[in-house]
Amino acid sequence: MKQISAIIEQLDTALAGEWPDTAGIRQFSYSLQKQPDTGLLEWLSAQPCYPKFYWQQRDGDEEAAVCGDAYAFGNLSQAQDFIREYQDIPDLHIWGLNAFNADNDDAAFAANALFLPRIELCRKGTTYWLRCTVFSTRSLCDEARRTRLFLRSLVASRDLPPITSRVIQHQHLPAQPQWNELISQALTCIEQQQFDKVVLARKTTLTLSQPLNACAFLAASREVNHRCYHFMLAFTPQQAFLGSSPERLFLRDHTELFTEALAGTVANHPDDDEAQTLGEWLLNDGKNQRENLLVVDDICQRLQGGAHSLDVMPAEILRLRKVQHLRRSIHGELAEADDAGCLQRLQPTAAVAGLPRQAAREFIARYEPFDRQWYAGSAGYLSTEQSEFTVALRSAAVKGHQLELYAGAGIVAGSDAAQEWQEIENKAAGLRTLLEEHYTPAVQAG
Numbered sequence: 109m110k111q112i113s114a115i116i117e118q119l120d121t122a123l124a125g126e127w128p129d130t131a132g133i134r135q136f137s138y139s140l141q142k143q144p145d146t147g148l149l150e151w152l153s154a155q156p157c158y159p160k161f162y163w164q165q166r167d168g169d170e171e172a173a174v175c176g177d178a179y180a181f182g183n184l185s186q187a188q189d190f191i192r193e194y195q196d197i198p199d200l201h202i203w204g205l206n207a208f209n210a211d212n213d214d215a216a217f218a219a220n221a222l223f224l225p226r227i228e229l230c231r232k233g234t235t236y237w238l239r240c241t242v243f244s245t246r247s248l249c250d251e252a253r254r255t256r257l258f259l260r261s262l263v264a265s266r267d268l269p270p271i272t273s274r275v276i277q278h279q280h281l282p283a284q285p286q287w288n289e290l291i292s293q294a295l296t297c298i299e300q301q302q303f304d305k306v307v308l309a310r311k312t313t314l315t316l317s318q319p320l321n322a323c324a325f326l327a328a329s330r331e332v333n334h335r336c337y338h339f340m341l342a343f344t345p346q347q348a349f350l351g352s353s354p355e356r357l358f359l360r361d362h363t364e365l366f367t368e369a370l371a372g373t374v375a376n377h378p379d380d381d382e383a384q385t386l387g388e389w390l391l392n393d394g395k396n397q398r399e400n401l402l403v404v405d406d407i408c409q410r411l412q413g414g415a416h417s418l419d420v421m422p423a424e425i426l427r428l429r430k431v432q433h434l435r436r437s438i439h440g441e442l443a444e445a446d447d448a449g450c451l452q453r454l455q456p457t458a459a460v461a462g463l464p465r466q467a468a469r470e471f472i473a474r475y476e477p478f479d480r481q482w483y484a485g486s487a488g489y490l491s492t493e494q495s496e497f498t499v500a501l502r503s504a505a506v507k508g509h510q511l512e513l514y515a516g517a518g519i520v521a522g523s524d525a526a527q528e529w530q531e532i533e534n535k536a537a538g539l540r541t542l543l544e545e546h547y548t549p550a551v552q553a554g
């Protein structure tokens with residue numbers, strides 16, 4: 109990582125110059141001449157500064173490792189206002205998470221964790237760059253000094269440690285009997301036409317033999333869980349939220365909007381022919397088609413007035429490591445480039461809450477036995493030209509010796525509690541199996 113330390117030295121010289129004692133913003137951007145010796149996640153893992161955020165787009169072509177907060181935002185509208193105010197700074201990016209209940213100001217849990225980083229190491233294709241932002245509402249001069257101190261705390265990249273945490277114990281919330289009750293309650297509401305669909309979830313708390321390194325865990329997931337977004341926000345050395353999600357909430361490119369209905373699930377199979385048979389079954393299954401089409405309806409309704417020329421593509425199968433899904437891509441033209449508006453309209457979609465949204469959310473708030481917090485919210489970034497958020501699914505909270513895994517399933521007329529339990533087991537397996545697979549016995553022969 110010689111290149112990076114050379115850039116940091118150049119930055120230090122720039123920051124040591126004359127700075128005004130007034131509010132303002134400055135950004136420095138340097139391109140890397142060649143690919144760094146280690147990956148971005150390895151670099152991020154080594155850094156002792158929080159918060160840190162990692163993101164990889166699902167086609168694998170865009171990657172970012174960012175850390176330190178130059179400024180933190182109370183909600184996405186504030187973040188958007190900030191980007192608009194400073195739109196002459198070409199590449200201002202704000203990164204982070206929106207909670208499931210991002211629109212509820214009274215919620216006990218933080219609505220979001222969005223920040224303008226001090227430092228960003230990014231990749232697009234084979235191009236790498238490093239960006240540093242100095243922002244102050246009072247004194248750029250003081251902030252430049254703090255940024256220099258911050259840069260001195262950055263360290264060289266290191267290999268990620270192997271995953272040695274073993275699962276000692278697990279606890280499901282709800283456990284299967286309570287799940288069965290919850291599903292029958294939801295089915296009664298559907299029959300009584302209180303709503304058409306509700307997505308119910310489970311939190312599984314794994315107690316580990318030793319704390320898990322969040323970056324190493326995400327790297328292990330990225331290695332095997334292809335066609336997914338990979339994201340992580342580390343709040344402290346012991347606390348992080350991460351995931352490998354197949355689902356796009358939205359991508360906005362200027363005023364073009366790309367979103368999707370990803371709902372309807374069957375198991376995957378390692379054998380291609382078997383997987384294809386399962387996929388064909390999924391394409392022709394009434395209950396799964398219903399789950400997916402309710403999401404299409406929801407998204408199209410929610411976008412009314414905000415987007416036009418909506419195009420819904422035919423259903424396709426998305427094959428992942430443990431499950432396969434039905435996906436319908438949706439494309440439209442926004443009336444204006446408004447990310448806060450997109451988030452408000454689209455999150456949570458009927459793929460993770462239900463339809464109608466309000467009735468489904470009330471059912472979840474009342475009967476789901478845990479607080480979703482970041483699960484089924486969104487993770488990503490906004491900037492002037494482009495913004496993208498993934499739905500924070502196939503996700504987990506790392507809390508020292510504990511790992512909380514989240515998985516949910518859409519309940520519609522025709523859902524069966526045992527099958528939906530199997531479906532959430534399969535979804536949780538995307539992350540859970542990484543621990544088992546990386547287990548190496550402490551005592552080795554010889």
Ligand SMILES: C=C(O[C@@H]1C=C(C(=O)O)C=C[C@H]1O)C(=O)O
Nearest residue numbers: 371372373459501515516517518
């Ligand atoms: C709710 C989750 O996944 C959602 C529910 C799906 C379903 O019920 O078929 C499929 C994809 C996701 O939209 C989850 O992974 O936790």
Ligand SMILES: [Mg+2]
Nearest residue numbers: 372373517518
């Ligand atoms: Mg389902």
